[in-house]
Amino acid sequence: MIATGEIQALITLLGDDDTHVRDIARERLLQIGEPATGFLRAAGSADVDGKIRIEARHVLAKIRQEDLESSFYLLSLRDDEQIDLEQAVFLLARFGYPDLNVAPYQQELNRLADYIAQRLKGLHHFHDRVRIVRTMNQILFDEEGFSGNIEDYYDPDNSFLNCVLERRTGIPITLSIIYLLLARRLQLPIRGINMPIHFICQYDSPPDSFYFDPFHKGRMLTRQDCVTLLQRARLDFHDGLLAPARSGAIIARMIRNLLVIYHHHDDRAKTELLGRILNMFEPS
Numbered sequence: 001m002i003a004t005g006e007i008q009a010l011i012t013l014l015g016d017d018d019t020h021v022r023d024i025a026r027e028r029l030l031q032i033g034e035p036a037t038g039f040l041r042a043a044g045s046a047d048v049d050g051k052i053r054i055e056a057r058h059v060l061a062k063i064r065q066e067d068l069e070s071s072f073y074l075l076s077l078r079d080d081e082q083i084d085l086e087q088a089v090f091l092l093a094r095f096g097y098p099d100l101n102v103a104p105y106q107q108e109l110n111r112l113a114d115y116i117a118q119r120l121k122g123l124h125h126f127h128d129r130v131r132i133v134r135t136m137n138q139i140l141f142d143e144e145g146f147s148g149n150i151e152d153y154y155d156p157d158n159s160f161l162n163c164v165l166e167r168r169t170g171i172p173i174t175l176s177i178i179y180l181l182l183a184r185r186l187q188l189p190i191r192g193i194n195m196p197i198h199f200i201c202q203y204d205s206p207p208d209s210f211y212f213d214p215f216h217k218g219r220m221l222t223r224q225d226c227v228t229l230l231q232r233a234r235l236d237f238h239d240g241l242l243a244p245a246r247s248g249a250i251i252a253r254m255i256r257n258l259l260v261i262y263h264h265h266d267d268r269a270k271t272e273l274l275g276r277i278l279n280m281f282e283p284s
Contacts (some may be wrong), residue, residue, distance in 0.1 A: 104224030113185035194245035
């Protein structure tokens with residue numbers, strides 16, 4: 001049990017004139033880890049000595065980073081069927097929002113699922129599968145205001161699910177994830193399709209399964225539409241490109257998207273951290 005007094009004393013020492021004393025205080029706070037975060041957050045925003053405020057923010061960021069890496073490492077050790085996609089995407093959201101409280105966003109997903117369930121009553125028969133997706137499209141895009149972020153496609157917030165739910169806009173993979181998380185709540189056979197250049201969804205109901213594109217308001221796609229899209233991008237088609245995506249592959253693609261964005265912004269610290277996390281899922 002870490003004493004409150006010890007943590008507060010260590011934070012005070014972050015402002016000491018002696019560099020050696022500051023280093024010792026910093027290392028001890030890093031060892032304490034999570035129990036110190038509340039105190040560090042308060043010191044980082046309080047009207048205290050400027051040196052303490054800056055050092056507190058740095059130590060807090062380091063603790064958050066180490067905790068995030070550790071959480072992703074534990075996640076990567078699981079077999080794919082044991083990876084909870086919802087847990088994984090909200091864990092990635094902590095990369096951009098370290099103090100994220102996930103509960104309100106899960107409640108919003110629950111609310112959307114409950115509303116959709118009410119509208120889908122009587123439509124769960126096999127022959128109503130297209131109407132099911134069209135009803136979900138109407139609710140999410142026409143009523144709830146979700147849309148593809150065409151104007152600012154490379155905004156990193158498009159990859160953080162909390163922001164997608166707040167702003168009602170995202171990129172193909174995050175808008176598809178909204179469908180996947182709602183489908184799980186509604187027990188609908190909707191799968192993610194990790195197609196190169198454009199992530200889409202499939203209503204998996206053989207022999208008449210079909211594809212749809214959440215980035216373009218749930219537009220229905222045939223298999224030939226998907227083949228044509230890939231051919232236009234000069235990619236060779238094979239059936240594996242339309243296979244349901246594993247949770248690990250989905251989260252890896254989201255990490256790669258962010259890597260490209262932060263590399264473009266020359267943010268070395270973030271690209272290095274994301275690179276280490278990606279390597280847990282896709283060892284080079």
